[in-house]
Amino acid sequence: xxxxxxxxxxxxxxxxxxxxxxxxxxxxxxxxxxxxxxxxxxxxxxxxxxxxxxxxxxxxxxxxxxxxxxxxxxxxxxxxxxxxxxxxxxxxxxxxxxxxxxxxxxxxxxxxxxxxxxxxxxxxxxxxxxxxxxxxxxxxxxxxxxxxxxxxxxxxxxxxxxxxxxxxxxxxxxxxxxxxxxxxxxxxxxxxxxxxxxxxxxxxxxxxxxxxxxxxxxxxxxxxxxxxxxxxxxxxxxxxxxxxxxxxxxxxxxxxxxxxxxxxxxxxxxxxxxxxxxxxxxxxxxxxxxxxxxxxxxxxxxxxxxxxxxxxxxxxxxxxxxxxx
Amino acid sequence: xxxxxxxxxxxxxxxxxxxxxxxxxxxxxxxxxxxxxxxxxxxxxxxxxxxxxxxxxxxxxxxxxxxxxxxxxxxxxxxxxxxxxxxxxxxxxxxxxxxxxxxxxxxxxxxxxxxxxxxxxxxxxxxxxxxxxxxxxxxxxxxxxxxxxxxxxxxxxxxxxxxxxxxxxxxxxxxxxxxxxxxxxxxxxxxxxxxxxxxxxxxxxxxxxxxxxxxxxxxxxxxxxxxxxxxxxxxxxxxxxxxxxxxxxxxxxxxxxxxxxxxxxxxxxxxxxxxxxxxxxxxxxxxxxxx
Numbered sequence: 341x342x343x344x345x346x347x348x349x350x351x352x353x354x355x356x357x358x359x360x361x362x363x364x365x366x367x368x369x370x371x372x373x374x375x376x377x378x379x380x381x382x383x384x385x386x387x388x389x390x391x392x393x394x395x396x397x398x399x400x401x402x403x404x405x406x407x408x409x410x411x412x413x414x415x416x417x418x419x420x421x422x423x424x425x426x427x428x429x430x431x432x433x434x435x436x437x438x439x440x441x442x443x444x445x446x447x448x449x450x451x452x453x454x455x456x457x458x459x460x461x462x463x464x465x466x467x468x469x470x471x472x473x474x475x476x477x478x479x480x481x482x483x484x485x486x487x488x489x490x491x492x493x494x495x496x497x498x499x500x501x502x503x504x505x506x507x508x509x510x511x512x513x514x515x516x517x518x519x520x521x522x523x524x525x526x527x528x529x530x531x532x533x534x535x536x537x538x539x540x541x542x543x544x545x546x547x548x549x550x551x552x553x554x555x556x557x558x559x560x561x562x563x564x565x566x567x568x569x570x571x572x573x574x575x576x577x578x579x580x581x582x583x584x585x586x587x588x589x590x591x592x593x594x595x596x597x598x599x600x601x602x603x604x605x606x607x608x609x610x611x612x613x614x615x616x617x618x619x620x621x622x623x624x625x626x627x628x629x630x631x632x633x634x635x636x637x638x639x640x641x642x643x644x645x646x647x648x649x650x651x652x653x654x655x656x657x658x659x660x661x662x663x664x665x
Numbered sequence: 666x667x668x669x670x671x672x673x674x675x676x677x678x679x680x681x682x683x684x685x686x687x688x689x690x691x692x693x694x695x696x697x698x699x700x701x702x703x704x705x706x707x708x709x710x711x712x713x714x715x716x717x718x719x720x721x722x723x724x725x726x727x728x729x730x731x732x733x734x735x736x737x738x739x740x741x742x743x744x745x746x747x748x749x750x751x752x753x754x755x756x757x758x759x760x761x762x763x764x765x766x767x768x769x770x771x772x773x774x775x776x777x778x779x780x781x782x783x784x785x786x787x788x789x790x791x792x793x794x795x796x797x798x799x800x801x802x803x804x805x806x807x808x809x810x811x812x813x814x815x816x817x818x819x820x821x822x823x824x825x826x827x828x829x830x831x832x833x834x835x836x837x838x839x840x841x842x843x844x845x846x847x848x849x850x851x852x853x854x855x856x857x858x859x860x861x862x863x864x865x866x867x868x869x870x871x872x873x874x875x876x877x878x879x880x881x882x883x884x885x886x887x888x889x890x891x892x893x894x895x896x897x898x899x900x901x902x903x904x905x906x907x908x909x910x911x912x913x914x915x916x917x918x919x920x921x922x923x924x925x926x927x928x929x930x931x932x933x934x935x936x937x938x939x940x941x942x943x944x945x946x947x948x949x950x951x952x953x954x955x956x
Contacts, residue, residue: 360710360711360722361710361711363711363713363722363816364711364712364713364714364815364816365815365816365819365820365894366815366816366817366818366819366820366821366862366894367819367820367894465882474818474819474863474865475818475819475863475880475882476863476882476883477882482882523674524672524673524674524675526671526672526673526679527671527673527679572683572684572685572686573685573686573687573830573856574685574686574716574717574835574855574856574857575684575685575686575855576837576838576854576855577837578837578838581838581855582684583683583684583685583686583716583717583718583855584715584716584814584817584823584854584855584857585679585681585715585716585717585718585720586679586713586715586718586719586720586816588673588674588676588677588679588720588722589674589676589677589722590673590674590676591673591674591677608816608817608818609713609816609817609818610713610715610814610816610817611817612838612854612855615673617673617674618672618673618674618677619674620674620675621674621675621676643672643675643730646674646675647675647725647730650675650725650726654726
């Protein structure tokens with residue numbers, strides 16, 4: 341029995357862990373911006389970790405249930421309410437047939453993942469239910485959730501984990517104050533002067549309004565100066581241009597040397613702008629929780645530190661698995 | 666050609682074959698990425714060839730960055746010895762140059778353009794030394810083009826003009842990217858032509874539009890039923906200028922699923938091409954129009 345969408349919110353999309361394997365054709369991996377939150381939410385309701393969920397941006401949807409279910413909301417602090425009664429985040433709670441699930445206003449973070457027992461069971465495209473709106477793939481007929489949609493649920497429900505919760509120390513959000521994003525300089529880092537390399541890492545940048553599933557733009561740091569060169573054939577005339585190349589997920593391009601853009605889950609797969617480096621995999625989820633105007637610093641790390649951070653994230657998830665199962 | 670290796674965070678190995686675009690660089694990129702694919706390295710999740718570079722996405726829990734780097738460097742050595750020969754196909758793409766759809770869009774974004782008082786194609790013709798737009802269209806559509814990369818979004822091909830370098834068209838991208846581009850716009854930036862597979866943002870100059878879908882997520886178009894993306898690196902394209910009547914006839918045929926693009930198998934040999942570009946192109950055109 342489906343869920344009725346009374347109101348979709350600002351931008352609510354169906355997401356899972358994405359569709360790797362098609363990036364060479366310009367079709368990005370997609371999937372939840374905050375993959376850790378998606379895994380935690382699914383674990384709490386007894387789903388496979390990669391089951392289809394709703395990703396609500398800034399504001400929650402309003403949903404009407406036509407069957408009993410277990411629900412969990414992880415990621416952003418967007419308090420859920422069942423028939424008006426507030427429920428904890430990062431915690432499994434019950435919803436009965438006929439109940440309405442709504443949300444209070446956003447307290448922190450940017451994207452809440454809503455998992456429902458059984459998982460959202462829309463048809464997969466290229467192996468994933470994730471919504472890639474630009475390419476009209478996944479989701480509901482290739483688009484985000486709209487008012488009046490019905491969301492089918494999977495039949496395979498595991499026993500409820502009602503009341504189970506992800507411990508505070510295992511939750512991750514942007515917190516308060518400056519956010520540090522760890523990056524590995526590389527790619528075309530040599531294209532800017534050593535002064536600009538220093539200022540890029542020293543300056544405080546702010547998340548711009550253009551911050552979406554494709555990429556996060558930042559403003560407020562000093563413009564970057566380029567090492568002089570004759571532009572190579574095919575690159576284009578601007579010093580920030582390169583011969584169109586692949587873009588890593590998390591890569592930081594700086595068109596014109598002014599406003600850095602970090603490519604995220606729905607990244608464009610390539611293009612003609614130079615990149616100064618790449619955000620480490622352990623910090624990608626965190627970007628998905630940044631609101632516009634959040635102050636950010638970039639911290640230089642090496643491969644060993646990146647791999648250690650990645651391992652730490654995996655350990656946190658392992659602890660969540662042990663606590664819940 | 667000496668490849669430059671750099672890691673894109675802890676999940677990507679990025680390799681620049683050459684700073685400048687050339688078919689030689691493309692063929693190294695293709696040979697190494699093919700070797701990586703054939704090697705079936707555990708932990709490699711995406712293999713992306715590009716114009717003069719390539720990228721490999723990997724899971725560092727399954728293959729260490731240093732091990733992967735070592736393996737790919739070995740493959741680069743073998744790739745240098747590989748023949749630059751390709752069994753591929755030539756595809757005819759109808760283009761309505763100076764169509765009203767891209768014209769309406771380019772007029773909306775005039776303040777983001779280098780020359781607000783001319784259209785994109787007038788500007789491109791002028792800075793490339795053509796006396797008028799018809800002679801520029803002749804230059805853009807007479808020789809074939811080589812698909813040297815697929816990407817940006819959903820199956821968009823980057824196309825490299827198959828003429829000697831002095832004759833290659835070069836244009837800058839818009840000063841600031843547009844927020845809109847009609848679906849199937851034929852665009853141009855740097856030395857590359859492209860076809861925008863979907864509607865959306867873009868920075869390339871807009872010359873015209875094709876009625877022929879190149880991406881169909883629903884896989885309803887007959888020639889996209891096997892896979893939703895038409896192009897792959899190594900494909901060769903020939904633009905065919907069409908007028909409004911022909912454009913609309915093809916749109917109608919596509920709607921009725923009655924349109925079959927002209928696609929013929931060909932072999933491309935880089936050495937033969939370099940020794941006689943125009944002769945190679947003549948043979949490609951004969952293959953395209955043989956029946």
